Each structure stands twice: as C-alpha cells, then as structure tokens.
Amino acid sequence: MMLPPGSTIGIIGGGQLGRMSAMAAARLGYRTHVFAPEFKSPAADVAAGATVGDYGNLALVELFARAVNVVTFEFENLPAESLELLETLKPVRPGAGILRISQDRVLEKRFLNDAGIATAPWAKVENEEDLAAAVARLGLPAVLKTTRLGYDGKGQAMLRTPEDLAAAFARLEPKPLVLEGFVNFAAEISVMVARGVDGTVVAFDAVENRHKHHILDMTLAPAPMPVTVLEEAQRLARTVAEKLELVGLLGVEMFVTADGAVLVNEIAPRPHNSGHWTMDACPCSQFEMHIRAVAGLPLPPAMRHSDAVMKNLVGPEDMALWPRILATPGLIPHHYGKVEARPGRKMGHFNRLFPKGGLPGELGIEDALALAEI
Numbered sequence: 001m002m003l004p005p006g007s008t009i010g011i012i013g014g015g016q017l018g019r020m021s022a023m024a025a026a027r028l029g030y031r032t033h034v035f036a037p038e039f040k041s042p043a044a045d046v047a048a049g050a051t052v053g054d055y056g057n058l059a060l061v062e063l064f065a066r067a068v069n070v071v072t073f074e075f076e077n078l079p080a081e082s083l084e085l086l087e088t089l090k091p092v093r094p095g096a097g098i099l100r101i102s103q104d105r106v107l108e109k110r111f112l113n114d115a116g117i118a119t120a121p122w123a124k125v126e127n128e129e130d131l132a133a134a135v136a137r138l139g140l141p142a143v144l145k146t147t148r149l150g151y152d153g154k155g156q157a158m159l160r161t162p163e164d165l166a167a168a169f170a171r172l173e174p175k176p177l178v179l180e181g182f183v184n185f186a187a188e189i190s191v192m193v194a195r196g197v198d199g200t201v202v203a204f205d206a207v208e209n210r211h212k213h214h215i216l217d218m219t220l221a222p223a224p225m226p227v228t229v230l231e232e233a234q235r236l237a238r239t240v241a242e243k244l245e246l247v248g249l250l251g252v253e254m255f256v257t258a259d260g261a262v263l264v265n266e267i268a269p270r271p272h273n274s275g276h277w278t279m280d281a282c283p284c285s286q287f288e289m290h291i292r293a294v295a296g297l298p299l300p301p302a303m304r305h306s307d308a309v310m311k312n313l314v315g316p317e318d319m320a321l322w323p324r325i326l327a328t329p330g331l332i333p334h335h336y337g338k339v340e341a342r343p344g345r346k347m348g349h350f351n352r353l354f355p356k357g358g359l360p361g362e363l364g365i366e367d368a369l370a371l372a373e374i
C-alpha cells in the first residue's frame with residue numbers, strides 16, 4: 001500500500017506544479033518521471049526521468065506507464081484514450097473518473113449540484129437557440145465558457161448586452177459551451193483538500209484569491225473573513241473529496257457572495273496556484289500532501305503555522321523585479337526555471353509569512369509586498 005522510497009512517481013505535465021511536486025517527492029525519497037511535450041520543462045528539469053512527446057501518443061503513454069509505479073497529474077487535460085490506457089497499466093491517482101469530471105464543466109457542475117453543493121446558475125449551450133434560451137432564464141450579465149480546456153480566464157466571454165451573444169458564441173471553441181449567471185461575488189476563495197488511500201481527508205485553511213487580468217495575482221492565507229464562511233468552505237471541499245472518493249489532492253475554487261453564501265466555481269484535481277502559500281506556512285505543503293496521498297503514505301493534519309501572503313510573478317514585468325525580490329528580507333522566493341518570460345506566463349512566486357493572526361489588513365498589504373530598492 002505504501003510506495004517504498006526509491007519508487008518512481010509518474011507525473012503528467014511539465015509545468016511548475018509538476019516541478020514543485022517532484023521536489024516534494026524527492027524529499028520523501030521518491031524518483032519522478034515526467035511526461036510532457038517539451039524536451040525541457042520546469043518539471044523535467046528536476047525529475048529523474050522524462051518521456052517527451054504528445055499526450056495523445058499511445059505508444060509513448062505505454063512506455064511512460066512502464067517506467068513508473070504510480071501515475072499522477074499536474075495537467076488534467078489528457079486525451080480520453082490515453083487516460084483509458086494508463087488506467088489499465090498502473091494506479092492513476094486521482095482516478096480517471098475524477099479527471100473526466102473536472103475536464104468538463106457540464107459534468108463538473110452536475111456532480112456538484114447532485115452532491116448538494118451550490119454553484120452559479122448554469123445551462124449547457126450547444127447552439128445559438130440554447131444560448132438565447134439560457135440568457136432568457138439566467139439574465140445578463142452572464143459568463144459564457146467552453147466546457148473544456150479553459151484556464152486563466154481563457155475560453156470564456158462576459159456577456160453584458162444582447163448584442164454580445166452572437167460574437168461570443170462564434171468565438172468560443174470547442175463547443176459545447178456553458179452559460180453561467182454572473183456572480184457578483186464579494187471575494188474569491190479556495191481550499192486545497194487531500195484524501196489518502198485509507199480515506200483520511202485533510203483540508204488546508206480557506207484562502208482569498210485576488211486576480212489581475214484573470215490570472216491569480218495574490219493569495220491571502222487565511223482568507224480575511226468570518227470563521228463561519230471559512231468553515232463552510234472547508235466543509236464543501238471535504239464533501240467534494242469524499243463524494244469523488246479522491247485519492248490525491250484537489251483544489252476547490254469558490255465565490256463568497258455579499259451575504260456570506262459560498263458557491264463552488266470549479267475544481268482542479270491537482271496542486272493549485274492558490275495553494276502555493278502552504279510551501280512556507282505549513283509543515284506539510286500542498287505538494288508534500290499531494291505526493292503523500294498518491295504514494296499511499298499517511299496524511300498529517302493540514303496544519304498552518306503562519307499566516308501568509310503569496311504573490312505571483314507573471315511575465316517579463318514581474319521577473320524584472322527578481323533581483324529586488326531576492327534583496328528584500330522576509331520574502332521567500334520560488335522560481336520555476338522557465339527561460340522565456342512571455343507576457344501572462346507564470347514565472348514564479350514569493351511568500352511572505354506573518355505570525356498566526358498577524359496577516360496585515362487591507363491597508364497593510366501593499367507595505368507587506370514592498371520590495372527593497374537596489
């Protein structure tokens with residue numbers, strides 16, 4: 001049941017989530033083998049082995065599976081046939097059924113609503129008639145999204161007036177689409193939850209996420225809001241993990257409305273950008289928790305010893321600050337080893353810790369992120 005040290009954990013996807021998972025795996029004595037299309041990738045750079053090629057290449061998928069003891073993901077949009085093949089060859093954690101749900105916003109919302117979890121009101125949209133009917137029911141503004149392959153706000157369009165419908169419908173691919181009622185949220189929060197092979201469920205504290213241009217900019221841990229809201233968020237995340245019979249780690253993104261209701265936006269069955277604060281503010285980070293769950297190790301409590309602010313470093317503008325970040329006392333830097341800083345690309349992040357209960361208020365956050373002049 002417990003994967004012995006020296007075993008190899010296969011990671012699908014070559015990005016920073018895979019890199020930080022591989023580093024956590026190494027600390028627990030495991031080797032990692034990364035499957036990614038790029039010859040060099042943030043994850044492959046720190047792994048013992050790599051399979052390089054297309055995720056849909058079944059011969060490569062088989063070679064990869066033969067090289068590892070267990071398979072996990074940092075990228076969840078694996079083609080269905082590759083996933084089916086993998087399942088027949090090695091344990092896949094989280095399981096393929098969970099991936100299928102999280103790959104598809106319709107299945108995801110159906111699962112959540114069936115589990116008694118509230119989401120934004122939504123409707124499946126296959127054609128323009130469906131869209132007109134959905135808008136008539138849900139009203140405007142509303143958000144039209146692809147059911148598959150969306151990330152960082154890509155694959156969605158805000159509909160404000162009836163004139164927006166046709167162009168948004170034409171632009172968004174692949175179909176089908178989902179229309180969501182616009183949630184006028186007070187805040188966006190998330191919870192990282194893990195479930196072990198033995199069924200133990202642990203949930204990290206709920207955190208607040210602030211975005212810039214649809215990309216996560218900053219996480220505040222814990223989320224500065226009433227404890228009843230934070231507990232409800234954790235309860236929802238645990239429910240998701242239990243109903244899915246998760247083995248692994250999963251992020252649950254949520255909206256908090258002005259009256260304190262918590263709606264689930266989406267789930268991601270892998271480490272998540274909004275969990276990066278755990279790397280420095282928790283004895284067991286989201287990445288260690290991920291590896292522990294996947295390897296069948298016991299899960300420790302998702303304890304937080306400090307409050308934290310996580311700041312994402314995106315694109316060339318933020319990376320120009322790297323020398324100043326390194327020169328600023330108290331910042332804990334994480335670089336993803338990407339050579340090229342394209343606009344909008346996540347290049348790294350830093351964490352700043354505060355004593356528990358000492359997270360700065362709204363006015364203090366900017367000061368907390370101030371960089372040294374050099």
Ligand SMILES: Nc1ncnc2c1ncn2[C@@H]1O[C@H](COP(=O)(O)OP(=O)(O)O)[C@@H](O)[C@H]1O
Pocket residue numbers: 120143150151152153154180181182183184185188211214253265266
């Ligand atoms: N129904 C909605 N109402 C209001 N804002 C939304 C809604 N859906 C998405 N958003 C905003 O867009 C962001 C990205 O949407 P999300 O569904 O999480 O897609 P992605 O897969 O790109 O992360 C959310 O974090 C939120 O800020």
Ligand SMILES: [Mg+2]
Pocket residue numbers: 152253266
């Ligand atoms: Mg999201």
